[in-house]
Amino acid sequence: MKNALPLFLVLCLNLPPGAGSAYDSTPHRFVQDETSAEEQEKGGQTITTTASVLVTLCENGGAVTVRGWERNVVSVSNNENNRVRLRVVDRAGGSAPATKVEVLLSDSRSEGIAERASCNVSADIELNVPRGATIDVRTHSGDVQVAEVAEARIKTLSGRIDVRGASKGIDAKSTSGDIDIRESSGRVSLRTITGDIEATNASATSAGDAFEAETVSGEITLNRVTHTNVSATSVTGGMSMTGPLARGGRYEFKSSTGDVVLNLPADASFRINARVTTAGTIITDFPVRYTGEQSAPSAQRLTGVYGSGDALLNLVSYNGTVHLRRN
Amino acid sequence: MKHLSDATLQTYVDGELSPPNTKAAKSHLARCANCAALLEELKDEAMQVCGLLNSVMNAPVPSARLRQRLDAAVAQSDVQADQYAGDAYAGSRSLSERVSDYFNTGFFTAPRAAFAGLAVAAACLLAFLVVVQSPKTVDDIASVKLSANDDEAFPPWSYGVQSKDDTDLIAVSAPLVRKPIATIASNNTVRTSRGDVGQRQPFIRSTAQQERNAKATDALLPGEGGYLNAIVSLTNAIESNSSESLSPSLRAEYERNLAVVDQAITTTRTTAKRNPNDTDAAQFLFSAYQSKIELLNAVADQREIAQR
Numbered sequence: 001m002k003n004a005l006p007l008f009l010v011l012c013l014n015l016p017p018g019a020g021s022a023y024d025s026t027p028h029r030f031v032q033d034e035t036s037a038e039e040q041e042k043g044g045q046t047i048t049t050t051a052s053v054l055v056t057l058c059e060n061g062g063a064v065t066v067r068g069w070e071r072n073v074v075s076v077s078n079n080e081n082n083r084v085r086l087r088v089v090d091r092a093g094g095s096a097p098a099t100k101v102e103v104l105l106s107d108s109r110s111e112g113i114a115e116r117a118s119c120n121v122s123a124d125i126e127l128n129v130p131r132g133a134t135i136d137v138r139t140h141s142g143d144v145q146v147a148e149v150a151e152a153r154i155k156t157l158s159g160r161i162d163v164r165g166a167s168k169g170i171d172a173k174s175t176s177g178d179i180d181i182r183e184s185s186g187r188v189s190l191r192t193i194t195g196d197i198e199a200t201n202a203s204a205t206s207a208g209d210a211f212e213a214e215t216v217s218g219e220i221t222l223n224r225v226t227h228t229n230v231s232a233t234s235v236t237g238g239m240s241m242t243g244p245l246a247r248g249g250r251y252e253f254k255s256s257t258g259d260v261v262l263n264l265p266a267d268a269s270f271r272i273n274a275r276v277t278t279a280g281t282i283i284t285d286f287p288v289r290y291t292g293e294q295s296a297p298s299a300q301r302l303t304g305v306y307g308s309g310d311a312l313l314n315l316v317s318y319n320g321t322v323h324l325r326r327n
Numbered sequence: 328m329k330h331l332s333d334a335t336l337q338t339y340v341d342g343e344l345s346p347p348n349t350k351a352a353k354s355h356l357a358r359c360a361n362c363a364a365l366l367e368e369l370k371d372e373a374m375q376v377c378g379l380l381n382s383v384m385n386a387p388v389p390s391a392r393l394r395q396r397l398d399a400a401v402a403q404s405d406v407q408a409d410q411y412a413g414d415a416y417a418g419s420r421s422l423s424e425r426v427s428d429y430f431n432t433g434f435f436t437a438p439r440a441a442f443a444g445l446a447v448a449a450a451c452l453l454a455f456l457v458v459v460q461s462p463k464t465v466d467d468i469a470s471v472k473l474s475a476n477d478d479e480a481f482p483p484w485s486y487g488v489q490s491k492d493d494t495d496l497i498a499v500s501a502p503l504v505r506k507p508i509a510t511i512a513s514n515n516t517v518r519t520s521r522g523d524v525g526q527r528q529p530f531i532r533s534t535a536q537q538e539r540n541a542k543a544t545d546a547l548l549p550g551e552g553g554y555l556n557a558i559v560s561l562t563n564a565i566e567s568n569s570s571e572s573l574s575p576s577l578r579a580e581y582e583r584n585l586a587v588v589d590q591a592i593t594t595t596r597t598t599a600k601r602n603p604n605d606t607d608a609a610q611f612l613f614s615a616y617q618s619k620i621e622l623l624n625a626v627a628d629q630r631e632i633a634q635r
Contacts, residue, residue, distance in 0.1 A: 235591040
């Protein structure tokens with residue numbers, strides 16, 4: 001008993017920092033500190049956040065899946081337990097919900113979990129976030145799937161990007177991966193170099209929301225994009241849009257060597273400025289009333305109005321075909 | 328339909344194809360839009376090169392009388408130089424004889440020799456530092472060559488030399504380039520056109536064709552210089568550090584994309600040159616340039632990511 005007190009002190013002093021809050025059974029593996037009062041689930045972590053929390057993740061490979069849910073909680077899990085944790089970067093107050101959360105990954109070869117983000121680690125990650133959250137994901141080769149969040153900012157080298165149900169905006173950049181967005185609204189900016197871009201059922205939430213798609217050699221396919229300001233540029237790829245035109249909408253479709261095809265409903269109403277070079281062709285299923293300055297339209301330029309001219313179409317294809325199809 | 332090879336087209340442009348082959352090439356070109364477009368590009372390049380060489384090719388050849396006068400003037404200046412040196416025998420004595428005289432007259436005492444040696448060493452060191460530290464220009468980068476490996480394994484570097492008007496052009500259209508944050512390199516040996524040998528493998532390399540383009544591009548399009556400067560800055564940053572490297576798969580991915588972008592730049596530049604007043608044509612080119620800048624930025628990002 002005389003030796004018990006020194007022994008107790010020695011044991012206490014040897015505990016790792018933060019051990020008073022949570023410490024798992026694996027030696028030298030510190031799991032959680034500032035979120036110790038919150039729920040911890042098998043294979044991952046959860047943190048209470050604000051509804052509009054910003055969640056960031058940077059990794060090398062592996063698939064990233066993000067889903068929005070009704071809870072104001074961020075939850076993370078991966079295919080290998082305890083290689084991932086959440087870190088609160090910022091919070092509204094002392095013990096207030098987190099406003100910014102970072103996903104930390106550790107290499108499977110290393111002991112414990114990193115205390116700061118490492119983009120060199122590859123792991124399949126599943127995240128659940130509040131529907132009002134903004135997601136910021138950077139990855140090299142992993143595919144990224146995001147569903148039902150407010151805003152998605154995604155940057156990948158060769159991974160494919162899929163976004164469903166983003167309510168406030170999308171900013172997606174991929175070097176060679178394809179980008180596919182569906183049922184989303186807000187400002188949309190999609191850029192890729194060799195990948196294809198496809199957007200279906202996209203809409204604006206405010207008047208200033210623009211839809212921009214740009215690729216160097218990929219194809220751009222837009223279905224029912226109802227923004228009032230839509231632009232698509234592909235240097236060598238083609239592009240097509242299917243769906244009604246927004247009243248007062250402005251559409252810019254430009255390709256250097258690819259085709260520009262618009263599939264429009266019969267009741268479409270637009271003004272059009274279409275241009276090709278001698279190597280290109282303009283084809284229209286709509287009887288456009290010519291309004292150009294020249295006495296007659298040329299084969300390389302079409303300026304005119306169809307219907308009451310509600311939307312403005314600026315279409316350019318240098319060496320391809322500009323085609324207005326009537327559905 | 329079998330297309331004409333680049334070599335055949337180039338020979339055709341140079342007028343060195345045999346009559347039967349010329350006839351066959353003409354026949355094919357009349358039916359093939361792709362080859363006809365390539366032919367136009369080659370002709371454009373040839374015109375640009377001719378434009379650059381015009382001043383040299385049209386320079387008058389000195390006549391015999393002029394040659395005699397020049398020789399006399401050179402001889403006269405030699406005599407004056409000898410007299411200025413105060414050496415009555417200089418005109419008839421070799422350099423080695425004059426150097427040996429310096430040592431025999433006792434001019435080079437031991438302290439003087441040591442001082443001279445130090446001065447020469449310092450000058451050499453200074454010259455070496457200037458060469459090593461001097462930033463690369465577009466032209467320098469365009470002439471980077473690998474010491475080994477397949478010439479075609481790397482995408483072409485392209486487009487232009489820096490123009491004196493670039494500063495104005497930047498103001499016209501400044502590309503969205505972030506401050507380079509990172510560098511990459513591998514451990515392969517590199518030899519540049521200046522003879523530098525190092526452990527750097529340039530991410531971007533040139534082909535002979537692209538080098539010709541670079542030298543022939545005397546007239547940059549308005550706004551093009553800004554993009555070229557930005558690309559040069561990023562490339563310098565990427566190549567300046569050999570401590571980090573890309574994984575082979577990432578490197579291959581970037582190189583594949585870079586080749587696509589460079590091809591797009593080539594295509595759109597040709598179009599823009601043919602349509603100098605067309606803003607859309609210029610936009611396609613600038614869009615391709617911007618994509619290249621973003622791609623290089625992504626390469627530069629790798630160091631930041633690797634260091635995390």
